[in-house]
Every structure is written in structure tokens, then in C-alpha cells.
Amino acid sequence: MLTVVPVLPDYPYTLHTLDNGLRVVVSEDHLAPVAAVNVWYDVGSRHESPGRTGFAHLFEHLMFQGSTHVGRNDHFGLISAAGGTLNGTTWCDRTNYYETVPAHHLETALWLEADRMGGLLDALDQQNLDNQREVVKNEKRQTRDNQPYGAWLDLVHTHAWPKGHPYQHSTIGSMADLDAASLEDARGFYSTWYGPDNAVLSIVGDVDTDATLAAVRRYFGGIPAKGAYPPSPPSDLPARIGEEVRLTVPDRVPVPRVFVAYRCPPFGTPEFDALELAAIVLGGGRGCRLYKSLVLDRGLLQAPDGDVTSTWPFVAGATVFIADLPAREGADIGELEAAYHEIAEGLADGVTEAEMERARAVHTSMWLHHLATVDGRADTFSQLTTLFGDPGLVNALLPRQLAVTAGDVAKVAREYLRPDNRVVLVFEPAENAEEAA
Amino acid sequence: MSGLVADRPTPGPPRPWSFPKFERREVAGGRVITCHLPGKPLAVISLVADAGAVTEPAGKEGVAEIVVRALSEGAGPYDAYGFAVAGERLGATWRSHTDWDSLRCGFEVPVGDLVGAAELLAAAVREPHLDEPSLLRVRDERVDEIRLDQSQPGPRAGAAFGSAVWAAGCRYAVPDGGTAETVAALPPDDIRAFHVGGLQPDAVTLIVVGDLDTVDTDAAARAVFAGWIGGRAGTATTVPPEPRVEGRRVVVVDRPGSVQSMLYAGHDGPNRRTPDYVPMTTMALVLGGMFNSRLNYRLREDKGYSYGAFGAFDTRRDAGVFLARSAVQTEVTAPALADAVAEIRTMHDGGATAAELEQARSYRAGVFPINFAGPGAVAAGLADLVVHDLPDDHYDRLRQEVLDVDLDAVNAAAATRLRPDDLVAVVVGDASAVVDELRETGLGPVEVLTDEG
Structure with missing residues (x-):
């Protein structure tokens, strides 16, 4: 049996940076009339402050609770009604948000992402925070605390990195820290980390690159750059643990x-x-x-x-x-x-x-x-x-x-x-x- | 923030979409479906057989899954390890699967090696060794796996739900993959007999999906079917599914110290070919199939009881179930269950609103191209056509029916297909913490089972 060398990927793409620092990748793929929109913010649980573990992820939940022009249930509602799917995830190095939509609804997804990138604080309130805090605590119970072997992930974080290292705690965080998270923390986190110059927007699918970039400029171009973000927390450490x-x-x-x-x-x-x-x-x-x-x-x-x-x-x-x-x-x-x-x-x-x-x-x-x-x-x-x-x-x-x-x-x-x-x-x-x- | 655009964009015109064109033909006496998906360098080659769990003899529950796993444990010139390496050196990933109504196996493979993968697939289904040491190992590994699986609250609830909804003796009362007890008791000869009965050339369909421009699909199909002299396909004698008659009740599977309760609530339901399939399943989307569905809204976004709540019909070839499920924190077990049941009753009594229907309709019609995005999903969709004997234009027709379904039909389905007075609820959690309150919900007698897992 002959082994044929597989075809290596050769996907087209363009990279543009808007004046406000938002980096935009567009990659055309016309095989099906769908478009994927994906935003990575360069912030994850690695950037959390001591005593606020789990906060990046809790914050991700708040990003689905409305913004300046988007009602509390509209993020899911509008994408669902468009025939699309959506979600968000948080891990140590990132928070990402994404929609896959029929291609003629591309601008709906862009508009929604822009509105929460630039206007989350208009919708953030104590009721949303309290509700999503309970949801996240149940997420932790469902995926960790009530699962056999569920503690393993947290233990890897605790022991594979030294005390004080930004990976030393897991993304889900602790119940006590989640309980302690305040509205002020949420506002501060957003103001510190969420801006166009700390994000990458990728659009892949049945789209025209020039028209898509024009739409991106329309929806995202007016969001001001923050200009500066805190330096990454120090992460130097010995190459090996040094013991079992x-x-x-x-x-x-x-x-x-x-x-x-x-x-x-x-x-x-x-x-x-x-x-x-x-x-x-x-x-x-x-x-x-x-x-x-x-x-x-x-x-x-x-x-x-x-x-x-x-x-x-x-x-x-x-x-x-x-x-x-x-x-x-x-x-x-x-x-x-x-x-x-x-x-x-x-x-x-x-x-x-x-x-x-x-x-x-x-x-x-x-x-x-x-x-x-x-x-x-x-x-x-x-x-x-x-x-x-x-x-x-x-x-x-x-x-x-x-x-x-x-x-x-x-x-x-x-x-x-x-x-x-x-x-x-x-x-x-x-x-x-x-x-x- | 003045820099934002206030007005929501209006969408452009929808772009046309239809299910990918495919071709049915006969090659070397075998049934073959091919589907060319341009630009998809990873192809799927898969065999679907009418050898699902419902065709298993009584007392042999789980044998189909053992058979499909044993196929790759030594076949033709290969021992188990040789078979694995031969496939993986092609970049081919072996995938096998059984469910209530089918057995499926095959490879995901770069198109350039599709014929090579077909030869391996042929060896697996036609010449598996099924030697005793391998069969015993696969069987015992599977027993361990079931125990590991059942240690999780969801699978444990699923097993308890099946035996609470269906009459003892009908296949649906036991999980489709069997139990640790039924699988552990399978003798090698029974495993071999199920292979002979279930995998015959006239009882299988070969499905090939991917960028097939440069692929000789006839050669792939010949590799599978040419010279395959079948015995007689087994005639499945299944016990017709029959629900239990006790009516509504609550079954608690006791796991002391659980910080959550896994809730499963539902009842039996119609099969895949029910005439009201579209209105019924569209209604279920409003109730529990979308993020903004009533169940998820109530239990998650309103009450914060749960990370998520869902409800759907599972329509199998012979019958089906309606199931609502959620994992909720222990302290709110009874109110969460009561809320879920109340949502089911409200939908049963009053149906959906026009706005809810519009959202469900446009969601469901819109996600067709997303759900059928790759060779794996298209191949699974084609296998479903075979399993449920659906016409070639099924998916395009289904999408149009979804766009056309009206509120009267949806609400008629709510009134007839949801049966809040027949609900069986399973709770996997800490009985000592939840039983008293569950008794007060009035959802029927509460029975507590010791968890054997």
C-alpha cells in the first residue's frame, strides 16, 4: 500500500489593522453559504489578580447579557433567529467569542460583536452579575465538583507551576473568589482588557474580502483604542519542576x-x-x-x-x-x-x-x-x-x-x-x- | 459610546443552499452512496448496517457495540496492532459507532488514501478474526468502560430513565450499549453470531463523502464488496417497544454527598416517521432546544439554578422519548424540577407564541448549511436516510417544511406530544437532601434506589 503525501493546507487570508488597533483576518471560502466570525481577546485566567480567580471566565458570561444597543437576551436571540450558532470560551491565554451564521447575516454578527466590544458597560448590572455568578458556580459543579476524578485539572495547575505563576490556578477559579467578585471588579476588568487594540477578529467563509473589511470598519472603526494594557504578569520559571x-x-x-x-x-x-x-x-x-x-x-x-x-x-x-x-x-x-x-x-x-x-x-x-x-x-x-x-x-x-x-x-x-x-x-x-x- | 452603530443591520438576501448532491448506485452487488464535496481533502468512508441495539436478542444487550469494536482487533492479514498501524500510517482515523437503529464503521482519511482505507475496511467487516482472546479483551474493556461511564451522573440518569419509562423486556428499557452485567455475560460465540447475522453484503450500505474528483470510488466500493459472498442476513425479531404503565413518579438514584442533582424528566414518544415530526420537533426547540428556549431561560438565565437546561424528542425507528434534562445544585433540586415540569405543562396547555415559532423556524432552517458543513456530518446524514428509509430529497424537503410549519400545527403537537401527567422524573443526587422536598412537589410517588455504580 503506497502512502500518498497528503495535501498541506494552503488557505488564503488577508490581515489588516484598523486605526484603533483591531487586527482583522479575512479568509474567503465559498464552498457553502456560511460565515464564521471569531474574536479573540488577549486576556485569560493568566491575567487575573490574586483573590479574583475565575473572573475572566465569569466576565465572558457577562458579555452575553447585552450592551449599548443589544438587549439582555438578544445576543443569543438574534443569532438564533438568523439561523446561526454561537458561544464563547475562556482559557488561560484567551477569551474568545464566536458566531457561525448564514453568510447574508454576517453583518448582524459583526454588529453584535462591535457593540459589546465598545459598549458593555451600558448593560452591566448587579442582577446580571448575580445571575451569571450562580450559572458559573453550577458550571463548576457540573464539570468538576460533581464529576468523578473532577479535581484533576485544578491539581495539575496547582502543582505543575510554582506558587505565584499565572498558570498556577485554573480558569474556573474558586467558589470563594467567584462569590467575592463585585460589579466594580467587572467594570474594572472590562476597562482594563477589552478594547480593539487587544483583540483579533477573524472572518472565514462565503464573504468578499473588500466588502467585509468595509463592514468591519463601519461597525468597529468608531471604537476608541485603549492605547495601553498592563504588561503580562511575570511568567519566568525553571525549565523543570526539579522533583517528583x-x-x-x-x-x-x-x-x-x-x-x-x-x-x-x-x-x-x-x-x-x-x-x-x-x-x-x-x-x-x-x-x-x-x-x-x-x-x-x-x-x-x-x-x-x-x-x-x-x-x-x-x-x-x-x-x-x-x-x-x-x-x-x-x-x-x-x-x-x-x-x-x-x-x-x-x-x-x-x-x-x-x-x-x-x-x-x-x-x-x-x-x-x-x-x-x-x-x-x-x-x-x-x-x-x-x-x-x-x-x-x-x-x-x-x-x-x-x-x-x-x-x-x-x-x-x-x-x-x-x-x-x-x-x-x-x-x-x-x-x-x-x-x- | 458614540462610536458604535446604533441600528441593527438588515440582512441581505438569503443565498441558496441545498443538501449536497449524492448518487446511489450498485457496485459489485453492494449498495453505494457517493457524495462529492469539493475542497474537502479529508474524506469519510463508512459502512452502515441494520445491526443496531434493537436487533440484539434479549439478554444480549450491548453485543452490537462489542462486534463493531472487535472488527478492528485483527482482520485479514493484520493483528490488532497491525490493523491500527496500517490505518494510522495513511492518516486514517477508524471510527465506529452503534445506536438503537444502526451499526456504523469506517475511516476518516485523506482522499489520496481512500482506496487503501477501503481495503482495510473490507478486511474489518469481511474477515475479522474474532478470536477468543481478542473478544474477551474487548468485552471486558467495555465492561470497565460502562462502569466508568455510569459513575458520571448523566449516563447514570439516562440508564435509570430508560428503565423507568419502558416496560421490562423491551429493548429500550436497557441502555443501547448494554449494561456491565449484560456485556460481561456475552459468550464469544454469541458475539460471532451477531457479526454473521448483522454484517452481510445485502444488509449494508457503503457511504463515501469528500472531494472525490481524483478518487476512483468504484475501486473503493469494489474493494469492499467484490467477492463478498454473504450468508443470510439475520432477521431481527424485536420486541415492540412498550411503555410502562405506572404513570408519573420520581425515581431517585442515591449518591450521598452530591453537590448537584442530575434531573431527567420525560416520557415515551413517537418514532422518526411520525407525520407531525416537523411541528413536534419545532415545538421542542421552543421548549428546550435553543439557548433562549423556555427551559434554559427559566432554569439558567432567570433562576441561576443550572449551567443549562434542555428538552428534545429522540425519535428512533420504532418509537422514541421526550426528555428534559438539567444538572442543578442540590439545594434547589425540587423547585428546579417543579419549574421544568411547569414549563412542560405551560407549553402543553398554551403552545408557543408566534414570535417564538418564528425564531425556532428561522433558526432551524438557517443551521442546515452549518450542520452539514463537512464530510462527517454529510455522511452521517446520508446514513440516517438509509436507516430511516427516507427519500433522497428528504433534507431539502424537511427544510421547506420547517419554513412552512404554522402555529396551529406546532400547538397541536404541544397538546398531544407532551404529556405532563405521564412524566417520569429521575434524580441522581443526594437522596437525604432532596427526597422530602421532592415528595412535596406532587410529581408522584418517590422511589429511592441505591446506586450500584
Whole structure:
């Protein structure tokens, strides 16, 4: 069977900067009569102040509660009535807002985004804040506190980064901090971070570039630049943790499960590219090393699709490489963990060219899949422009990552997938999870 | 802020859209559907079989899912690992799936390797080894997975809801993927028998979607069907679905210490081919299918009880369910459930408003091109046509019916398809904290189950 070299992405785009600093990426795609609008603000939970964890995300909710010319329920109402979909997300490095609409409704989406970029404070009130605070607390309960193993994410943040580092707390924040958030905090956060010169707007789909830029100028051009934003909080830290951090977590769970997190160089570095490929060689897909050994040969690990490892695309100082290892029922958790470490550390001894070919093919398909829809592409244009100032990375990132060699993978494995650089969380079934958790 | 534009823009004229053109044909005796989507370099090649959960024999619930997983665990010249590597070196991602009415498997693959992926798919469905060690491993892994899944409140509520709504003995009373008990009890011979009965050349359809300009789809189809001598397709003898008759009641699955309660409330409903499918499902959008729907507005945006609340009909081939669901903080379990039931009753009694209908109609008609944006979604849509025996122009016709549906029809569906007096409610949460208040809601007798999970 011949392997055909897949077609690499070659998406057209233009980048313009308005006088107020708003960067605008437009990419035409006329395959279907739809348009995706995506705004990234360069603010996330990494920019939160002490005692106000979870605030960037709570604030994202307030952005759906109306603005100068938009009523409280109109953001969802108008986009729904247009036949579109919408949402927003917050993570450590970003807050993003997006709509996908039938293309003839493009300007409705632009108008809505502009109105809340420039006029949120006219609609922000205590009632909205109180209501969305409860919604967010229920989001935290639903996704963390009432889920088996739900504490793992917070524990990775707490232990993979040193105290005081901006990634040391998770995006959802703490209940106490959410309770303490005031209307004054919300106004201050908006005034500090939300402005055209701290945002990237991407539009992908069945649009005309010139007409779209004219519309963008019409709706966004009158929003004044803020001119200055606080410097990013300091994020320098040692390249490695320096020791193994180990926690045992009793929880109401059906089987033991180990999470391993390694500190590693951030997204944007050659080392991170190599770690992306290492993640596939080690724990991505059913042709990976961990699946072969721990699932097929030894029956220790639950991973029906073979997807065990992942990297987080964080840019400030250091990010993490994660392995998620739920045990098979009856398997010895100590044996599972020991076997895992042996395989993970074994990457440092070398990777075959056949493994690299598989990893490159898998990585290529994942990336093409991610870019296949207009909304996925718009989000990626916004992301790469916000983080690296270069929308062209939508096309250029993959070739760069495909150039990673077997030697590169072994080298990053040697430097980062090692005992003195890992957080190990061991979840164990407990009788009384109430007291345990 | 003076720099903002005050007036909402008026949209331009809508641009035409129709479901992508596709072609049905027969290749080497097999049924094939191909759909050319220009500019889509990742294609989907998928086989859909009439071998869903409803075709499983009594006591063998979950066998379809075991079969579809076992297909990739050694087939033709490949062992399990060899099969995985052969696909992944093509950049092909194996995807398998079972639901109530179908079994589906295949690859997402760069178009240049589509024929190669077809050869692997052929090996999987025609020549799986189904050797005993592999079958036992897949089965036992699946048992573990079900236990892990059931430890989450949503899946646990779903299982309890099914057995509360449907009479014991009918297939819908047990989750479509089976339970840990039914799956653990499956002997290898029964797994092999289901494979032989369910995957025969005259009982499957091959679907290929993507930029097919340079692809020899006949070669791909021949790879799957040529020389495939079938045995006899199994004749499914399913027990007709039959709801339980107890009427409304509340079932609490006790999880002490839960900080939220998972609420599932609903009843049985009509099947996919019900004549009022469009008015019924449009009504459900107003009730619980959009962000501004009544359930989400009440429980989330008004009360702050929840991160979200939803309601919808699940229309299967034989019958279906109406289900409203939400995860709410423990302290407000009873008032949240009462609010949800009140919204269902209000819709039943009074129907939707003209403005709500207009929003639901335009939303639903508008999202067609968004929902069918890629090969995966189009392939799934085509498989649904096969499963439910729908005409080729179904999606275009459905979109027009959505645009044409009127308030009388929607409100008639609300009055007949919602049955607030027959609601079964499942609550997965801390019984000691919620049972007394649930009794006071008057939503029927409250039964507490110990959580086995």
C-alpha cells in the first residue's frame, strides 16, 4: 500500500489593522453559504489578580447579557433567529467569542460583536452579575465538583507551576473568589482588557474580502483604542519542576486512575513541536506505544481509542504534557504506573522512522480535521494571530511540525519526560468520598 | 459610546443552499452512496448496517457495540496492532459507532488514501478474526468502560430513565450499549453470531463523502464488496417497544454527598416517521432546544439554578422519548424540577407564541448549511436516510417544511406530544437532601434506589 503525501493546507487570508488597533483576518471560502466570525481577546485566567480567580471566565458570561444597543437576551436571540450558532470560551491565554451564521447575516454578527466590544458597560448590572455568578458556580459543579476524578485539572495547575505563576490556578477559579467578585471588579476588568487594540477578529467563509473589511470598519472603526494594557504578569520559571510531586486523592470513583503532568517549553517553541509528535508516538492513536503495551499486551490500561497523552497550547513560560491513565478493573495501579513510566522514559532511547511516519500522518489528519470547518479555521486564525502575530501559521505551522525528526523527539523526551519533572496524581476509590474529596 | 452603530443591520438576501448532491448506485452487488464535496481533502468512508441495539436478542444487550469494536482487533492479514498501524500510517482515523437503529464503521482519511482505507475496511467487516482472546479483551474493556461511564451522573440518569419509562423486556428499557452485567455475560460465540447475522453484503450500505474528483470510488466500493459472498442476513425479531404503565413518579438514584442533582424528566414518544415530526420537533426547540428556549431561560438565565437546561424528542425507528434534562445544585433540586415540569405543562396547555415559532423556524432552517458543513456530518446524514428509509430529497424537503410549519400545527403537537401527567422524573443526587422536598412537589410517588455504580 503506497502512502500518498497528503495535501498541506494552503488557505488564503488577508490581515489588516484598523486605526484603533483591531487586527482583522479575512479568509474567503465559498464552498457553502456560511460565515464564521471569531474574536479573540488577549486576556485569560493568566491575567487575573490574586483573590479574583475565575473572573475572566465569569466576565465572558457577562458579555452575553447585552450592551449599548443589544438587549439582555438578544445576543443569543438574534443569532438564533438568523439561523446561526454561537458561544464563547475562556482559557488561560484567551477569551474568545464566536458566531457561525448564514453568510447574508454576517453583518448582524459583526454588529453584535462591535457593540459589546465598545459598549458593555451600558448593560452591566448587579442582577446580571448575580445571575451569571450562580450559572458559573453550577458550571463548576457540573464539570468538576460533581464529576468523578473532577479535581484533576485544578491539581495539575496547582502543582505543575510554582506558587505565584499565572498558570498556577485554573480558569474556573474558586467558589470563594467567584462569590467575592463585585460589579466594580467587572467594570474594572472590562476597562482594563477589552478594547480593539487587544483583540483579533477573524472572518472565514462565503464573504468578499473588500466588502467585509468595509463592514468591519463601519461597525468597529468608531471604537476608541485603549492605547495601553498592563504588561503580562511575570511568567519566568525553571525549565523543570526539579522533583517528583506526588499526590494520592481518595475519591468516589470506580477504578484507580493516574494523571501525570510534565512541565515543558511553551507552545511556539521547537521543543513544543517535538513534544506534540512525541505525544502521538507515545500515547496518540491505537498504533502508539502505550496502547500496544498497556492495553493490548498487558491489559492494565483503559484507552479504547488509544488516546492517552496531550499537550496544552500555553505560551507563558511553560506548559504541560499530560498522560491520563485509568486502570482496568482489577489491575494493580502501582504496576500500571511503573509500566507507564518505563515506556514514557523509553522514548529518550530513540524513536523509529516508522513511528515518526505514523505520528506525522496522524498529526496531519488531526490538523486538517481541525481546519475543515469555517469556524475551526476562524478560531485558529484568531489564535495564531493573537499568540504569535502571524495568521500565516494556519498554513505554516503544520510543515514546521512535520519537520520534527526522531532525534528531536528523543531529545525532548530525555529533557522533559523524566522523574524530576512530573506531577503524579493517583486517584483511588474511597468509601466515603464526601470526606475524601 | 458614540462610536458604535446604533441600528441593527438588515440582512441581505438569503443565498441558496441545498443538501449536497449524492448518487446511489450498485457496485459489485453492494449498495453505494457517493457524495462529492469539493475542497474537502479529508474524506469519510463508512459502512452502515441494520445491526443496531434493537436487533440484539434479549439478554444480549450491548453485543452490537462489542462486534463493531472487535472488527478492528485483527482482520485479514493484520493483528490488532497491525490493523491500527496500517490505518494510522495513511492518516486514517477508524471510527465506529452503534445506536438503537444502526451499526456504523469506517475511516476518516485523506482522499489520496481512500482506496487503501477501503481495503482495510473490507478486511474489518469481511474477515475479522474474532478470536477468543481478542473478544474477551474487548468485552471486558467495555465492561470497565460502562462502569466508568455510569459513575458520571448523566449516563447514570439516562440508564435509570430508560428503565423507568419502558416496560421490562423491551429493548429500550436497557441502555443501547448494554449494561456491565449484560456485556460481561456475552459468550464469544454469541458475539460471532451477531457479526454473521448483522454484517452481510445485502444488509449494508457503503457511504463515501469528500472531494472525490481524483478518487476512483468504484475501486473503493469494489474493494469492499467484490467477492463478498454473504450468508443470510439475520432477521431481527424485536420486541415492540412498550411503555410502562405506572404513570408519573420520581425515581431517585442515591449518591450521598452530591453537590448537584442530575434531573431527567420525560416520557415515551413517537418514532422518526411520525407525520407531525416537523411541528413536534419545532415545538421542542421552543421548549428546550435553543439557548433562549423556555427551559434554559427559566432554569439558567432567570433562576441561576443550572449551567443549562434542555428538552428534545429522540425519535428512533420504532418509537422514541421526550426528555428534559438539567444538572442543578442540590439545594434547589425540587423547585428546579417543579419549574421544568411547569414549563412542560405551560407549553402543553398554551403552545408557543408566534414570535417564538418564528425564531425556532428561522433558526432551524438557517443551521442546515452549518450542520452539514463537512464530510462527517454529510455522511452521517446520508446514513440516517438509509436507516430511516427516507427519500433522497428528504433534507431539502424537511427544510421547506420547517419554513412552512404554522402555529396551529406546532400547538397541536404541544397538546398531544407532551404529556405532563405521564412524566417520569429521575434524580441522581443526594437522596437525604432532596427526597422530602421532592415528595412535596406532587410529581408522584418517590422511589429511592441505591446506586450500584
